[in-house]
Amino acid sequence: MNIAEGLTALWNTTGLMNIILPADPNLKGFEQILHMHGQWMMILICLFLLWLGIKKQFEPLLLVPIAFGGLLSNIPMPPGEAIAGPTGFLGIIFEAGIHKGLFPLIIFMGVGAMTDFGPLIANPKTALLGGAAQFGIFGALLMAYCMFGFTMPEAASIGIIGGADGPTSIYVTTKLAENLLGPIAVAAYSYMALVPVIQPPIMKLLTTEAERKIQMTQLRDVSKREKIVFPLMILILCVILLPSACPLLGALCFGNLCKECGVVERLSDTMQNALINIVTIFLGLSVGSKLSASQFLTVQTLFILLLGIIAFSLATAGGVIMAKIMNMFSKTKINPLIGSAGVSAVPMAARVSNKVGLEANPQNFLLMHAMGPNVSGVIGSAVAAGVLLALCH
Amino acid sequence: MNIAEGLTALWNTTGLMNIILPADPNLKGFEQILHMHGQWMMILICLFLLWLGIKKQFEPLLLVPIAFGGLLSNIPMPPGEAIAGPTGFLGIIFEAGIHKGLFPLIIFMGVGAMTDFGPLIANPKTALLGGAAQFGIFGALLMAYCMFGFTMPEAASIGIIGGADGPTSIYVTTKLAENLLGPIAVAAYSYMALVPVIQPPIMKLLTTEAERKIQMTQLRDVSKREKIVFPLMILILCVILLPSACPLLGALCFGNLCKECGVVERLSDTMQNALINIVTIFLGLSVGSKLSASQFLTVQTLFILLLGIIAFSLATAGGVIMAKIMNMFSKTKINPLIGSAGVSAVPMAARVSNKVGLEANPQNFLLMHAMGPNVSGVIGSAVAAGVLLALCH
Amino acid sequence: MNIAEGLTALWNTTGLMNIILPADPNLKGFEQILHMHGQWMMILICLFLLWLGIKKQFEPLLLVPIAFGGLLSNIPMPPGEAIAGPTGFLGIIFEAGIHKGLFPLIIFMGVGAMTDFGPLIANPKTALLGGAAQFGIFGALLMAYCMFGFTMPEAASIGIIGGADGPTSIYVTTKLAENLLGPIAVAAYSYMALVPVIQPPIMKLLTTEAERKIQMTQLRDVSKREKIVFPLMILILCVILLPSACPLLGALCFGNLCKECGVVERLSDTMQNALINIVTIFLGLSVGSKLSASQFLTVQTLFILLLGIIAFSLATAGGVIMAKIMNMFSKTKINPLIGSAGVSAVPMAARVSNKVGLEANPQNFLLMHAMGPNVSGVIGSAVAAGVLLALCH
Amino acid sequence: MNELLTQGLAIMFIGMGTVFAFLCIMIVAMHAMSGVVAKLNKLFPEVVPQAAGVKKVVSSADDEVAVAIAAAIFKRGK
Amino acid sequence: MNELLTQGLAIMFIGMGTVFAFLCIMIVAMHAMSGVVAKLNKLFPEVVPQAAGVKKVVSSADDEVAVAIAAAIFKRGK
Amino acid sequence: MNELLTQGLAIMFIGMGTVFAFLCIMIVAMHAMSGVVAKLNKLFPEVVPQAAGVKKVVSSADDEVAVAIAAAIFKRGK
Numbered sequence A, B, C: 001m002n003i004a005e006g007l008t009a010l011w012n013t014t015g016l017m018n019i020i021l022p023a024d025p026n027l028k029g030f031e032q033i034l035h036m037h038g039q040w041m042m043i044l045i046c047l048f049l050l051w052l053g054i055k056k057q058f059e060p061l062l063l064v065p066i067a068f069g070g071l072l073s074n075i076p077m078p079p080g081e082a083i084a085g086p087t088g089f090l091g092i093i094f095e096a097g098i099h100k101g102l103f104p105l106i107i108f109m110g111v112g113a114m115t116d117f118g119p120l121i122a123n124p125k126t127a128l129l130g131g132a133a134q135f136g137i138f139g140a141l142l143m144a145y146c147m148f149g150f151t152m153p154e155a156a157s158i159g160i161i162g163g164a165d166g167p168t169s170i171y172v173t174t175k176l177a178e179n180l181l182g183p184i185a186v187a188a189y190s191y192m193a194l195v196p197v198i199q200p201p202i203m204k205l206l207t208t209e210a211e212r213k214i215q216m217t218q219l220r221d222v223s224k225r226e227k228i229v230f231p232l233m234i235l236i237l238c239v240i241l242l243p244s245a246c247p248l249l250g251a252l253c254f255g256n257l258c259k260e261c262g263v264v265e266r267l268s269d270t271m272q273n274a275l276i277n278i279v280t281i282f283l284g285l286s287v288g289s290k291l292s293a294s295q296f297l298t299v300q301t302l303f304i305l306l307l308g309i310i311a312f313s314l315a316t317a318g319g320v321i322m323a324k325i326m327n328m329f330s331k332t333k334i335n336p337l338i339g340s341a342g343v344s345a346v347p348m349a350a351r352v353s354n355k356v357g358l359e360a361n362p363q364n365f366l367l368m369h370a371m372g373p374n375v376s377g378v379i380g381s382a383v384a385a386g387v388l389l390a391l392c393h
Numbered sequence D, E, F: 001m002n003e004l005l006t007q008g009l010a011i012m013f014i015g016m017g018t019v020f021a022f023l024c025i026m027i028v029a030m031h032a033m034s035g036v037v038a039k040l041n042k043l044f045p046e047v048v049p050q051a052a053g054v055k056k057v058v059s060s061a062d063d064e065v066a067v068a069i070a071a072a073i074f075k076r077g078k
């Protein structure tokens, strides 16, 4: 090898040479453009996602790694050496952590170890609000399946965006429609960050000023024993009724039991910190590695983004309307604003309820009341995920 | 699929349908009952283990994850999707971490990084007490092999319960008799928690009031250099004499060297905290995944539980008697109560020595003296494990 | 098996029996000696490396685990059970973490999360010093290839020692010449620790007293935005110009972006602590597992040690001379002592610049000025690594 | 299209039905649990075991460290 | 030997050339970036978003904990 | 049964023998080590290297951070 040859070899590996791929004679029109220009377009999109994460603080803990993973996976590399390929850095992590389903479950453990089910135990009926909010999942599924031509497993994965629960979305999509993982993850986390924007207009539209002013009575104290028994009870119910939801709910309950039982604080601390952080880094990067042009720059992605916002809106509406229905039959009224917290997106949705409530009545602190539907929304989404995994597999 | 079909499909996956398996025409009597009813019985047993861990605080750091892993692995799932199966969450972790032997070794590293060999270095002859306590291992092995019909590798795995050292038990059992991993791990950790109950009567039975009042002289100071050289010395001895104990003792010595050398505190801290905690979570869950009815609800498990307590008792007696023998030949008397600390179960056994000693003589602080046999018991068990791995493989 | 048989079996596994292997009739002379006596010689060498790490504090965070891994891997075990073999503890970790390239990249992430590029952004032209210091890499490569008979991939791996960057050395060597990983890693980390010894004489030889007294003007403030954009800019440049450097620079930039963007502190903290510490433990141990006699006790190792120190010296000289050349063409003089910091070895090389500068002029604080070339040296080495990976693969 | 709609609606009804069924049973179970625990709390007041619990939180591993620290202090105090 | 030297020197020139090319382009890009960012900082002063940024650093996960803590305090304060 | 007992006892004797052999050699080695180290400690008193050791514990990675912090303080102090 002399200098000229070496320079040529090096030049041929540069991104300048490969960022625009040569035309493929078998492709036409838009597909051809995508094939040729997809990589640098994806790099721009990932930079936009980074901006959303850093500047707009859209769930930055996930969106920054996802977007960076997307950047890395769209680097033009010689075939067989792509960072997201089977022997590449991100490809290996994806295979070990996402494809086999470990990472979302570990994150769910951490979520369990951070969640306080006390407000739900103190006011069990608010669980119904978390159930009604799952209407977002099935409404979006129905539309995706009947109107947008997705297959049933794809439609189920898209619908689950309405669960407003990142790890659940990633877990279900990996099992049912891995090809849509990139756009679904991006949609799920983006819309979770947009909860304070999406929800308030819907909440105000569906409630009267008087309803928004309803004050709720102080929650009762919840004893330690109840908090310890609760995760076990959920798991047993899940075992009896819906085993397919058990990996997700089992991980959640394990984390929560470790938190509440008070004798394994070392483990609970680790789940809430070192472990969840490490897994978040790798989950984000490797989910991002699925942001390839051929899978992301499609009309399907637009549909997914559209269906995702529909799912969030339906979920919000479902929770609020359920609260109003419950008020028809119950003497102790609940403020329908806490219904919107049933979408999960813990604890942002509960904060939105609180904020809108304070606007109507400055003495009306709904935060703790909204935590009940909020955490039951997590359980509800996991149950819905179990149903979809059982039926659409 | 219409609603009726869907509901039927879902109903067939429920635990209600599958928690009691249909009768197998090839099985009879007790085996048939186990086959049909084993899963819910195991769930009850796991709930009992959880209660032991949480309420009775039996080694909760291990018993809570083990019991929860047992719960998860006994959930009736469609074949091929079992959480403890080869593609399930716990199955994957078990394969990667336990079957290949990594987790117990990593925990042993952390144990090394937490252990202070100073009291042993200050009074080397107490190592003999830690040796004598290994009689529990071989006594139980002998009984398991000759009286209970276990094979030699199984008997060796059962005997090692008497080492009172969880990671050693798991490491050896994984190599020699993986089918017994569930009951052996449960027995090992349960009895370690029962040390304050099992040991005192044996200790009092074997010693006179006068012996229990023996006061021991203050331990000398141990210099930093001795503490640094000690783990290397152990490793070199192990290399020369018994390479099959090197994975275990090597991990222990590495952790201890990192602790004592004083120049890698970052690593030592990590081994004692983030790393050991993360591995404990996954080790516990995946060991628990071996708590299946077919492997746990057997008469063998009863034998193992019985042999385990015999092993602990023999180990305790061995240590105490050895101390009395040593007193016959030595001028500086040692209090035989520190002999029982030779079973390991660091540092609980040392505390028991201290407590029983204080009962006999309120001025008699045996804690530091008991740490010598206590840590040498860890080395002794690892040596015994090496012998068994070399001969029974 | 009776006692005699058992004792014989056990005796045959002891290290005493196997530490000196039987003569191989096919080998002669020095090779025969190595074959027979290699293991205990390597154990002595590893003890020496431990002494360097603990007593002399040569990069102890890496050298202690590497040396201990070397100890463990030279334990005479029955074939198929070697700790560094394919089913052994260290062999499994090596395969999963080093061979697939994950560990060095994860460490590079952590390095990125600890690095402040501010001083480089404030004074961009100092990047040239970090470039000139890469002369060490290519000078040593040339000598290794032309004078010492190494193949090109081997020569490239040896040259990269001159990058003074541990993870880069390990990453490149794993890809190009895995057989040399042991000696190259030892050389890289040892010489990085020797920077305060190797560099000052060269620096003083190449500079005049007047030059060493040059005072540099205060660096300007760097805004948060610049620090956030910088890692992205580097990555984009790398994508365009040299995709083969993208895994390394991508990991570095990801870590740095997480540090600077300010919205993912949890992740940045984890990268700088739990994650980098855990990976350092396993990287060190498993790199050490390549310290086998047949690969380390060769004349090549001597050559590598020699070439390594040449590489460091050339790198130092390159940086200093470049600074003097730049002073010829620029009005604002830079102190050539900061040129030596271009070798990376962050932040030790920058400290050496500062110390030698203070000797010449007690008012001359060069530390922050030297951080510019120091961190650009990291980028320069990664670029050089990319070139070598692209051309020598 | 019609068949799609039938299937989609079937999934929707089954799904929402299961979610509500699960949550309703959960609500019932929570009320039952609260009742049982309230009785338990009366029979075996929580305070004492709790306090012990908090104390004993230090795990065996921490104990080990604690012993080592105690030893160190003991030495130094001499 | 001669061919080795040619090849070795080729790698050296290509390598050093690439390193310097990369760093020179980087220097130019850094100057450009500094200019652009300086203008940006004038147009949209950094202070305000920064302060917000620092405040909002607590992640959603931390929030959850914060809410739980707030709840606990709230209860106790009663 | 008889053969089982023979084998079991053989393992027992070998095992306990090995454990005691190992520990006895360890005891001898510990005494030897203590002697050697005691002499070493006289020849090269431990205090000085120890103090240095403690100081230098901060690893190169921490140093990096330290430098960054120093830089930040330096800037602010201006």
Ligand code: NA
Pocket: A162, A163, A164, A165, A342, A343, A344, A345, A377, A378, A380, A381
């Ligand atoms: Na939800």
Ligand code: NA
Pocket: B162, B163, B164, B165, B342, B343, B344, B345, B377, B378, B380, B381
């Ligand atoms: Na023991």
Ligand code: NA
Pocket: C162, C163, C164, C165, C342, C343, C344, C345, C377, C378, C380, C381
């Ligand atoms: Na460098």
